[in-house]
Amino acid sequence: MTLRRTLAIARKQFLTLRHDKRTLALMLVAPVMAMLIFGFAFGSSAKHVPVVVVNEDRGATAGKIVDALDHDVLAIATSSDLAGAKAAVDRGDKVAVLYFAPGFTADASPQTHLQMVPGKAPAVQVLPPKGAHAQLYVDTTNQELAGVVMAQLPAAAGKLAAAAGQKSPINFDNQYAFTRAKNATTTDSLVPGIIAFAITVFTTLLTLLAFVGERTSGTLDRLRVTPATEAEIVLGYELAFGVIAAVQGGLLLTVALLVYHVLIVGPLAVAALVVVLTAIDAQAIGIVVSAAARRESQAVQFIPFIIFPTFLLSGIFVALSSLPDWLRPFSYLLPPTWAIQALRDVLLRGWGLDHVWPQILVLLGFAIIFTTGAIVGLKRSRA
Amino acid sequence: MNTIQLERVEKQFGAFRALNGLSLRVQQGELYGLIGPNGAGKSTAIKIMVGLQRATGGTAKVLGYGPQDPQVRGLLGYMPQETALYPDLTVTENLDLFGRLYGIEKEERQRRIAELLGLVNLSDWAATVVTNLSGGMQHRTSLAVALLARPKLLILDEPTVGVDPELRASFWAHFDRLRQEGTTILITTHYMDEALRCERVGLINHGQLVAEGTPAELMKQVKVQTLEEAFLAFAGRNKANTEVSA
Ligand SMILES: Nc1ncnc2c1ncn2[C@@H]1O[C@H](COP(=O)(O)OP(=O)(O)OP(=O)(O)O)[C@@H](O)[C@H]1O
Ligand SMILES: [Mg+2]
Numbered sequence: 001m002t003l004r005r006t007l008a009i010a011r012k013q014f015l016t017l018r019h020d021k022r023t024l025a026l027m028l029v030a031p032v033m034a035m036l037i038f039g040f041a042f043g044s045s046a047k048h049v050p051v052v053v054v055n056e057d058r059g060a061t062a063g064k065i066v067d068a069l070d071h072d073v074l075a076i077a078t079s080s081d082l083a084g085a086k087a088a089v090d091r092g093d094k095v096a097v098l099y100f101a102p103g104f105t106a107d108a109s110p111q112t113h114l115q116m117v118p119g120k121a122p123a124v125q126v127l128p129p130k131g132a133h134a135q136l137y138v139d140t141t142n143q144e145l146a147g148v149v150m151a152q153l154p155a156a157a158g159k160l161a162a163a164a165g166q167k168s169p170i171n172f173d174n175q176y177a178f179t180r181a182k183n184a185t186t187t188d189s190l191v192p193g194i195i196a197f198a199i200t201v202f203t204t205l206l207t208l209l210a211f212v213g214e215r216t217s218g219t220l221d222r223l224r225v226t227p228a229t230e231a232e233i234v235l236g237y238e239l240a241f242g243v244i245a246a247v248q249g250g251l252l253l254t255v256a257l258l259v260y261h262v263l264i265v266g267p268l269a270v271a272a273l274v275v276v277l278t279a280i281d282a283q284a285i286g287i288v289v290s291a292a293a294r295r296e297s298q299a300v301q302f303i304p305f306i307i308f309p310t311f312l313l314s315g316i317f318v319a320l321s322s323l324p325d326w327l328r329p330f331s332y333l334l335p336p337t338w339a340i341q342a343l344r345d346v347l348l349r350g351w352g353l354d355h356v357w358p359q360i361l362v363l364l365g366f367a368i369i370f371t372t373g374a375i376v377g378l379k380r381s382r383a
Numbered sequence: 384m385n386t387i388q389l390e391r392v393e394k395q396f397g398a399f400r401a402l403n404g405l406s407l408r409v410q411q412g413e414l415y416g417l418i419g420p421n422g423a424g425k426s427t428a429i430k431i432m433v434g435l436q437r438a439t440g441g442t443a444k445v446l447g448y449g450p451q452d453p454q455v456r457g458l459l460g461y462m463p464q465e466t467a468l469y470p471d472l473t474v475t476e477n478l479d480l481f482g483r484l485y486g487i488e489k490e491e492r493q494r495r496i497a498e499l500l501g502l503v504n505l506s507d508w509a510a511t512v513v514t515n516l517s518g519g520m521q522h523r524t525s526l527a528v529a530l531l532a533r534p535k536l537l538i539l540d541e542p543t544v545g546v547d548p549e550l551r552a553s554f555w556a557h558f559d560r561l562r563q564e565g566t567t568i569l570i571t572t573h574y575m576d577e578a579l580r581c582e583r584v585g586l587i588n589h590g591q592l593v594a595e596g597t598p599a600e601l602m603k604q605v606k607v608q609t610l611e612e613a614f615l616a617f618a619g620r621n622k623a624n625t626e627v628s629a
Binding site: 002004005008009011012015016019020217218219221222223224225226227228229382383 | 430433434435436437451453456457459461463465466467468469470471472473476480481483484485486512528532
């Protein structure tokens with residue numbers, strides 16, 4: 001094996017990109033688009049959920065609660081027509097109606113009784129509040145929106161109580177294991193996943209298409225009649241795609257920084273290593289899978305099998321612990337699962353090689369296994 | 384020494400037998416033409432010779448080695464029937480890539496590329512991306528790739544398909560020149576005027592060698608005046624045989 005031939009194969013990949021602007025654009029624009037779409041769609045919490053408040057409270061408490069609601073999260077309309085408001089929910093125009101009955105403040109206040117016992121002076125007896133009930137009429141067909149509305153009420157009540165100087169008998173004080181990630185947002189924890197996802201999906205896809213092209217056009221045969229070995233061909237491809245992935249990863253992090261101001265606290269070199277290994281894994285898988293496709297149109301049919309497991313099982317959105325027990329082992333067979341964990345550890349927790357070496361070792365192990373598989377597969381196709 | 388030696392080679396694709404005991408020998412320095420109807424097994428035989436496919440029976444030797452022996456790599460030039468070029472690379476970049484894979488040093492590589500571009504008359508198209516070339520031009524580029532390493536053995540699968548008559552003549556002049564320099568050449572073709580220029584011709588049909596000899600010998604065997612008629616006679620006779628035996 002010579003480095004020279006490996007480099008020649010890698011060089012070919014870059015020259016191809018120079019003339020094939022569409023693929024180059026796909027390589028650079030598509031991951032960024034994935035980052036922007038996922039980041040905005042999943043990273044932003046619900047806003048402007050339409051609700052109606054029907055406030056018949058004769059006192060002031062209900063009004064204070066309504067004021068304490070987050071008016072950014074809820075788009076609050078007021079109405080005096082309870083039946084009409086409920087009809088709006090039934091029609092699907094509003095998500096919920098919040099109704100305060102006339103006695104709301106009274107029921108929320110301590111009850112006072114004037115005790116009139118014959119022969120004694122009248123005494124004032126104070127009893128605990130009767131308990132006020134606000135009524136929520138809610139459409140639960142969209143769980144995300146319904147959940148937001150339902151979470152808003154206790155939060156507002158809590159704020160009100162705190163403002164009134166009432167002390168809760170039970171308090172929780174947070175301390176932060178990773179102080180720099182104290183204010184981490186959903187987007188912050190999504191970005192490592194999106195990077196691993198984008199690199200995995202696009203690298204596999206492009207390798208798959210490139211290799212099916214090599215096989216069907218006859219160029220692979222032609223390469224194999226030269227002194228170039230299968231190992232040199234595969235490693236040449238890996239070299240090229242590794243470099244491309246590093247560029248993609250850098251670009252994604254830059255976009256994440258500029259657009260979302262994401263948190264990056266760990267060593268970028270370790271993150272880059274994870275990204276490159278992820279690409280090598282994805283790339284070798286692409287080569288192995290390419291053997292099963294006779295044409296590019298068939299290769300395209302494999303795309304869902306690459307996207308869905310990566311999307312759903314690798315822990316981007318669904319934590320591994322939330323997966324059913326029988327499904328979880330499959331997660332551990334996916335390289336992006338390990339990549340995402342490693343990237344989160346590095347970018348958010350600020351860990352270095354001393355902590356993430358196990359994940360890196362696993363990614364390296366996958367790289368060796370899949371690369372060997374790709375080389376052996378190519379050799380065996382000389383049947 | 385035989386540069387190519389196939390002994391009762393068989394190739395089975397599932398239930399279909401593409402090569403059925405094919406034996407042929409090509410001597411060193413010879414210009415050998417392989418002819419036969421579509422689907423006769425010419426390309427399959429060639430793929431076995433260059434090590435891209437393995438025979439399912441019989442033995443094959445090329446330059447004294449098994450065709451899949453790494454020693455053979457780099458000693459032979461192969462032009463596949465399909466164009467087999469990188470469509471998004473220019474003519475020069477395609478040639479340069481293969482030059483690098485053959486380990487040809489930079490200056491030598493550049494000199495040979497310029498020379499070959501002249502031979503296939505593509506000097507003006509050197510910087511054009513292959514997709515933008517006409518079919519015949521792509522074919523010419525493909526031939527240039529096969530010639531690049533100046534191999535001892537050239538195996539060319541229909542090198543002149545889609546090439547205009549003038550260039551075809553210059554290709555054959557080049558093949559003659561190479562042979563005089565000692566290169567062994569095996570060529571497949573459907574043009575009988577090209578077969579006539581070969582020293583020996585092997586005619587295969589249904590995966591078997593049905594006739595072999597100089598063009599004159601072949602015509603004499605079936606008592607005809609043209610190689611065309613000889614081709615039809617042999618191809619037809621063999622078909623009749625297989626129908627009887629089937
Ligand atoms: N990979 C394959 N799988 C199945 N059958 C194949 C395969 N390759 C070739 N064949 C069959 O083997 C036979 C010989 O094919 P081959 O390409 O060698 O013919 P050929 O003599 O080169 O024909 P042509 O003059 O058209 O190029 C054909 O019937 C073809 O269908
Ligand atoms: Mg053929």
